[in-house]
Amino acid sequence: MNLQMLGRVLAFYGRFLFSFTEPGFRFRRFFWRTATRDFRGQVWLVSGASGGLGAYIAGEAVKAGATVIAAARDAGKLAALRESLAPELRPRLEPWVCDFALQSKVTTLLQQLHSGGRRIDVLVNNVGVLCDAHELTAEGRERSFAINLLSHFQLTEGLLANGLLGEGAAVINMSSGGGYNFPLLPELLNVTEASRYNGTAAYACHKRAQMVLNAHWRGVYGNQNIAFYVMHPGWVDTEGVQRSLPRFRRALKSILRDAASGADTALWLAAERPTQADVAGVWFDRALRPAHVFAYTREGDRAVQSLIDRLRGELNDGQSKTPAAPTSQ
Ligand SMILES: NC(=O)c1ccc[n+]([C@@H]2O[C@H](COP(=O)([O-])OP(=O)(O)OC[C@H]3O[C@@H](n4cnc5c(N)ncnc54)[C@H](OP(=O)(O)O)[C@@H]3O)[C@@H](O)[C@H]2O)c1
Numbered sequence: 001m002n003l004q005m006l007g008r009v010l011a012f013y014g015r016f017l018f019s020f021t022e023p024g025f026r027f028r029r030f031f032w033r034t035a036t037r038d039f040r041g042q043v044w045l046v047s048g049a050s051g052g053l054g055a056y057i058a059g060e061a062v063k064a065g066a067t068v069i070a071a072a073r074d075a076g077k078l079a080a081l082r083e084s085l086a087p088e089l090r091p092r093l094e095p096w097v098c099d100f101a102l103q104s105k106v107t108t109l110l111q112q113l114h115s116g117g118r119r120i121d122v123l124v125n126n127v128g129v130l131c132d133a134h135e136l137t138a139e140g141r142e143r144s145f146a147i148n149l150l151s152h153f154q155l156t157e158g159l160l161a162n163g164l165l166g167e168g169a170a171v172i173n174m175s176s177g178g179g180y181n182f183p184l185l186p187e188l189l190n191v192t193e194a195s196r197y198n199g200t201a202a203y204a205c206h207k208r209a210q211m212v213l214n215a216h217w218r219g220v221y222g223n224q225n226i227a228f229y230v231m232h233p234g235w236v237d238t239e240g241v242q243r244s245l246p247r248f249r250r251a252l253k254s255i256l257r258d259a260a261s262g263a264d265t266a267l268w269l270a271a272e273r274p275t276q277a278d279v280a281g282v283w284f285d286r287a288l289r290p291a292h293v294f295a296y297t298r299e300g301d302r303a304v305q306s307l308i309d310r311l312r313g314e315l316n317d318g319q320s321k322t323p324a325a326p327t328s329q
Contacts, residue, residue, distance in 0.1 A: 012181050015293075020177055020234040021255040025264070028285045037271045040065030044270075045113075045120045047100055047155065048127030050077035052238035053174065056259035057124055057266050058093065059085060064267075066122070067092045071109065073099040100127045100151035101137045103315065110158040119166050120159055122270050125152040125210075126174040130203040130244040134194040141314070144199065145190040148206035153213060153311045165226055170273060172266050173214050173230040175282060179207030180292070184299045184307060190314065199244075207232075211282055211291050212304055213311075218279040229269045229276070231283035236262030 018024050037060070044061045048054040050072035058070045062085060070093055072078055078095035085093060098109045113120070128148045135143040141150065152173065159165045182188070182204035189205065191197045214230035221228065235241070237256035241249050249256065268286050281288040292298055 008181070016177055016180075020257075021252065022257045022261055023255060025234060025257055025261040025285060028287075029264075032286060035268060035271060037064040037267060039122075039270065042066040042121035043119060044068045044122040044124065045071065045155075045159075046124040046126055047071050047098075047151070050074050050081060052240050053233055053236060053259055053263050053266070054124070054126040055081050056263045057126065060263065060267055061122070061270070062089050062092050064271075067094065069094045069096050069113075069118070069120075071096040071098045071100075072127070073097065073101075101141075101143050101146045102139055103141075103146065103150060103154055104139065106151050106154045106158070110155065110162070113159070113164055114162050118164060120164055121166075121169050123156065123159060123165060123169070123171045124174065124266060124270075125156065125171065126266075127151065128174060128176070128203075128206075129240065130199055132199040132244065134191070134197040134199075136192060140192070142190050142192055142197065142202070144202055145206060148203065149189070149209050149213075150311060150314055152210065154315055156217070160221065160226075167225045170227040170229065170270055171214075171217065172269055173210050173228070174266065175210040175214075175230050175232045176203070176207040177232050177234070177284075178204040179211055179232070179282075180294065180297065182208050183297045184208050184212055184303050186303075186306065186310065189307075189310065208297060208299075209307055211280070212299060212307055215280045215291070216304060216308060218276070222279075227269075227273050229283055231265045231269065233257070233262035233265065234284065238262075 039061050044066045046054050046058045046068060049058040049070035058068045061068050070078055070081060075097050082090050082093045082095060096109065099105045129144050131144040137143050137146050156171055182201060185205055188202050191202060211230050214228050217228040234257050235252065236259060237253065238259065265283050265286055269283060276288060278288065280291040282291050
């Protein structure tokens with residue numbers, strides 16, 4: 001890491017240290033009114049629901065009355081999540097095994113939802129990984145790109161195309177404060193050569209791209225009464241952080257957020273459905289924050305359209321290798 005990069009990293013962490021950790025959450029919570037959550041009758045789909053924030057969100061949504069399709073790759077962890085709920089709640093947590101690294105598996109999930117006539121009221125695009133080591137999936141894509149960005153795009157667009165996200169639905173995209181540190185650079189998306197790969201930069205770029213995608217969806221579907229939100233949870237002590245950022249975790253362990261604090265905004269957005277004047281904003285601790293805190297992350301209109309084209313292109317390229325996506329009636 002050169003000096004300029006080091007300076008940038010220190011400035012980034014220093015700037016957000018209080019805000020993104022548990023003290024920042026506790027301070028803001030002091031000013032909030034207690035809100036009740038009532039999700040009775042709703043069907044939720046949460047990706048990456050077997051652990052961390054996804055598991056917490058899924059469990060809380062079930063407790064507040066929702067039926068939750070909890071999608072993740074590990075059947076054992078999903079079964080354990082279900083068992084952790086009170087017996088009378090378990091039937092409303094539906095474990096769905098899906099590896100979001102593989103677009104063919106997301107296609108299968110979409111087909112199953114479609115053929116089962118499922119309508120989703122709240123979609124939480126939560127699954128996300130920071131992979132230090134470069135890895136290609138069996139479908140030939142860089143693994144974190146496929147999980148963090150392409151699967152979210154595919155799932156959301158697939159549900160929309162088939163009318164499975166109806167009037168009044170909400171889509172909550174789990175981004176990261178890491179997105180504040182990187183612009184949308186096309187060369188950081190789906191880096192298939194190991195020599196060009198930097199896991200932290202790729203992750204940050206995926207998270208920036210999620211913010212851009214959310215603004216795009218708000219613009220396109222805003223008049224269809226579907227709410228699109230992008231949020232970040234702050235810094236939360238999850239297995240993902242323990243695995244991917246061990247030094248960061250060791251240094252900040254005593255002040256990292258717990259899952260309840262990190263997931264609070266997702267559950268609040270689903271319950272309150274706040275209006276949003278600025279299409280590009282990012283929700284954090286129940287308030288809309290700017291999409292950019294550093295000028296160097298701003299992208300032009302062209303970059304937005306080329307991101308959409310790129311993601312569509314990725315899915316079309318893969319169609320010969322994957323089962324046909326369901327289509328609207
Ligand atoms: N924790 C934080 O401080 C923080 C900060 C900013 C943003 N976020 C974002 O919040 C989201 C959740 O993060 P987290 O910290 O809760 O992560 P986590 O502890 O790693 O949990 C992620 C969940 O996703 C599952 N998963 C991973 N790869 C998958 C795949 N290919 N297919 C299906 N499921 C998969 C994991 O299952 P396995 O156990 O089987 O891998 C796990 O259940 C991510 O998008 C992350 O970027 C987190």
